[in-house]
Structure formats: C-alpha cells, structure tokens
Amino acid sequence: MRVVGGKKGKTDSAENEIKRRHRGNSQGNLTVVGIGPGDISLLSRRAKEAIKRSRIIVGYAAYIKLIRALVRGKEIFSSGMTRETERAAYAIKMAGRGNDVCLVSSGDPGIYGMAGLALELLKREDAKKIKLEVIPAITAAGACAALLGAPLSNDFAVISLSDLLTERKEIERRLLAAARGDFVIALYNPKSAKRTALLKKAWRIFSRYRKPNTPVGIVKNAYRDGQKIILTTLKDAGSISDIDMTTTIIVGNSKTRVKNGSMLTLRGYHVKN
Structure with a gap:
C-alpha cells in the first residue's frame, strides 16, 4: 500500500484543524466511479465531476495511473492487486469521517467492480453517515x-x-x-x-x-x-x-x-x- 499526492506540512494550522473537526461531524460522500476501459475521453461527465469534487481518491494503482490527469492535487490512496477489500474499507472509513471520497473501479463498478464490495462492507451505522452513489461506465x-x-x-x-x-x-x-x-x-x-x-x-x-x-x-x-x-x-x-x-x-x-x-x-x- 502507498499513499501519494496529498500535501503535508510540518504543522497543521488552526484553520485545518477546524475543517477536520467539521468533516468529522458532517455526512460524508462515497462515490464509486467506473472509469470504463481507461481512455479518459470515454468517461462520463458525471464521473469526471465526481472525481473533481472528491478530496480523496482510492483505487488500484494501475487504474489511478490511467486517470492521473484528473487527480492531480488530490489525496491518493492506492494499492496493488488482490487488495480490493483494503481499498474499499479505507474509502468507507474516510467517507465516514465526513470526507468526499471517490472509489475508482475499472469498467463498470457494478460489473465485477468495486460497487458490490463497498456495499458488502458498508455497515448499518456507516450507511447513516455516508451518502453512497454508484456511477456507471462502459464495461469491458x-x-x-x-x-x-x-x-x-x-x-x-x-x-x-x-x-x-x-x-x-x-x-x-x-x-x-x-x-x-x-x-x-x-x-x-x-x-x-x-x-x-x-x-x-x-x-x-x-x-x-x-x-x-x-x-x-x-x-x-x-x-x-x-x-x-x-x-x-x-x-x-x-x-x-x-x-x-x-x-x-x-x-x-x-x-x-x-x-x-x-x-x-x-x-x-x-x-x-
């Protein structure tokens, strides 16, 4: 697992601390986005908008690379193959803290994608704190x-x-x-x-x-x-x-x-x- 992208300073400002506390008390957003075959020109407008508004992007490292032009400046959580559960759990955890999170899936997220796993892991108490949306895409x-x-x-x-x-x-x-x-x-x-x-x-x-x-x-x-x-x-x-x-x-x-x-x-x- 590796975390790349997010900006880190030596100390946090009081303003950032207030923002973090506010996020922790507000409803988070978890958007499961399908990126289709990987060509950015084939992404839907809704998928691009979801990526743009999300603060945290979670996904398989190879898929994040395919959309790197869209995620510059974002906080990125990426990992390798067979670690899907880890990524979905992290996305849920961060959304539960009031963040806008985008969970990236290749193809369509509901067809052999990350949507099913996210729903499977989402506990009842998490569902009350998180607004979940699945954005479809072109499957293989x-x-x-x-x-x-x-x-x-x-x-x-x-x-x-x-x-x-x-x-x-x-x-x-x-x-x-x-x-x-x-x-x-x-x-x-x-x-x-x-x-x-x-x-x-x-x-x-x-x-x-x-x-x-x-x-x-x-x-x-x-x-x-x-x-x-x-x-x-x-x-x-x-x-x-x-x-x-x-x-x-x-x-x-x-x-x-x-x-x-x-x-x-x-x-x-x-x-x-």
Missing part, C-alpha cells in the same frame, strides 16, 4: 464489442475465468450452461501467467456445442496503449497465445456472422442484402 464487454462490430446485439452471457473468488468447478458449470444455451459469451480475465487451464477447458466446451467456423473476437487493451484486435474462428482461437488479463474474448453463437470485417450477431430483422 461493451468496449470490446464496439471495436469488433456488434457481436452482443442478441442474448449473451459474461463469465470471468478468474478462480480467485469463484471455484473452478462453478466456472466450468457456467461455461457449459452458456454454451448449451447458444448464448454469445464474453470471457473476462481469460488467462494469467499461472492460470491457463481454464481457458483451454473453455475452448473444449465451446467446441462441443459450436461449429468450428464460429466467429471469435479477441481484444487486448481495449482503448488503451497497445490495443490489439483479432477476429478469428473457434477452431483457430485456441492457438492464439497473446492473451492475458487485459484481454476480453467474445465467442459467437449460431447467429453470429462476419460481415465486411465486422463481427455481427443477427437480431432477427431478416434484412435482405
């Missing part, structure tokens, strides 16, 4: 779908392959159900340096229920530096090695096509060409 599935074309224009499922918080058997059960149901499937966190078996298992499951020529879109670093877009098929997708935690995979269904270089799932309008 939506961002990657836009880059590929329109693969999510009909029913789809989103499944994370990370087994840190969900048992592997449960993930496999969901993969099987989505494949059987002919859903377009968006895969989050498909592979890490140590976790490769689940993605291989997913390809095997999909191959049992999808045709080999089913379109598959693979997007790495959507709307960030190093963006990479691959449009391939199910039979060839398993051979692509440049996949990591910054990658989102969209597997088409029986209604998915490739048209003019774009991935499209038919909605049922029966458009004649």
Whole structure:
C-alpha cells in the first residue's frame, strides 16, 4: 500500500484543524466511479465531476495511473492487486469521517467492480453517515464489442475465468450452461501467467456445442496503449497465445456472422442484402 499526492506540512494550522473537526461531524460522500476501459475521453461527465469534487481518491494503482490527469492535487490512496477489500474499507472509513471520497473501479463498478464490495462492507451505522452513489461506465464487454462490430446485439452471457473468488468447478458449470444455451459469451480475465487451464477447458466446451467456423473476437487493451484486435474462428482461437488479463474474448453463437470485417450477431430483422 502507498499513499501519494496529498500535501503535508510540518504543522497543521488552526484553520485545518477546524475543517477536520467539521468533516468529522458532517455526512460524508462515497462515490464509486467506473472509469470504463481507461481512455479518459470515454468517461462520463458525471464521473469526471465526481472525481473533481472528491478530496480523496482510492483505487488500484494501475487504474489511478490511467486517470492521473484528473487527480492531480488530490489525496491518493492506492494499492496493488488482490487488495480490493483494503481499498474499499479505507474509502468507507474516510467517507465516514465526513470526507468526499471517490472509489475508482475499472469498467463498470457494478460489473465485477468495486460497487458490490463497498456495499458488502458498508455497515448499518456507516450507511447513516455516508451518502453512497454508484456511477456507471462502459464495461469491458461493451468496449470490446464496439471495436469488433456488434457481436452482443442478441442474448449473451459474461463469465470471468478468474478462480480467485469463484471455484473452478462453478466456472466450468457456467461455461457449459452458456454454451448449451447458444448464448454469445464474453470471457473476462481469460488467462494469467499461472492460470491457463481454464481457458483451454473453455475452448473444449465451446467446441462441443459450436461449429468450428464460429466467429471469435479477441481484444487486448481495449482503448488503451497497445490495443490489439483479432477476429478469428473457434477452431483457430485456441492457438492464439497473446492473451492475458487485459484481454476480453467474445465467442459467437449460431447467429453470429462476419460481415465486411465486422463481427455481427443477427437480431432477427431478416434484412435482405
């Protein structure tokens, strides 16, 4: 954990002491902000305003870096991976003291984001002292779908392959159900340096229920530096090695096509060409 940004003097003035006491007796604000894929131009106006008015910004260090232009001069509390609980608890604590706090989440905060954890940790006595707001944003599935074309224009499922918080058997059960149901499937966190078996298992499951020529879109670093877009098929997708935690995979269904270089799932309008 590291704290950066905030200004510190050798001694506190009487005015600052009065301000601190006033904050401690007033209602705090905790705003959980989604920053989308990470491109500042894709942030909503409401998200930018929330960041601007907040005195304290809390978030994963890599995500804070993506919005560094918006948080200059703020008090920053950032930490590394797997320390989400620590960050959410700190944000709640500081908001409970009467501060305006922004808890930063990648993508949409309510989709595999920090909003759920904040609500889970928020105690009844905290809720009386804190005004909580969740500001939505573009999730990875939506961002990657836009880059590929329109693969999510009909029913789809989103499944994370990370087994840190969900048992592997449960993930496999969901993969099987989505494949059987002919859903377009968006895969989050498909592979890490140590976790490769689940993605291989997913390809095997999909191959049992999808045709080999089913379109598959693979997007790495959507709307960030190093963006990479691959449009391939199910039979060839398993051979692509440049996949990591910054990658989102969209597997088409029986209604998915490739048209003019774009991935499209038919909605049922029966458009004649």
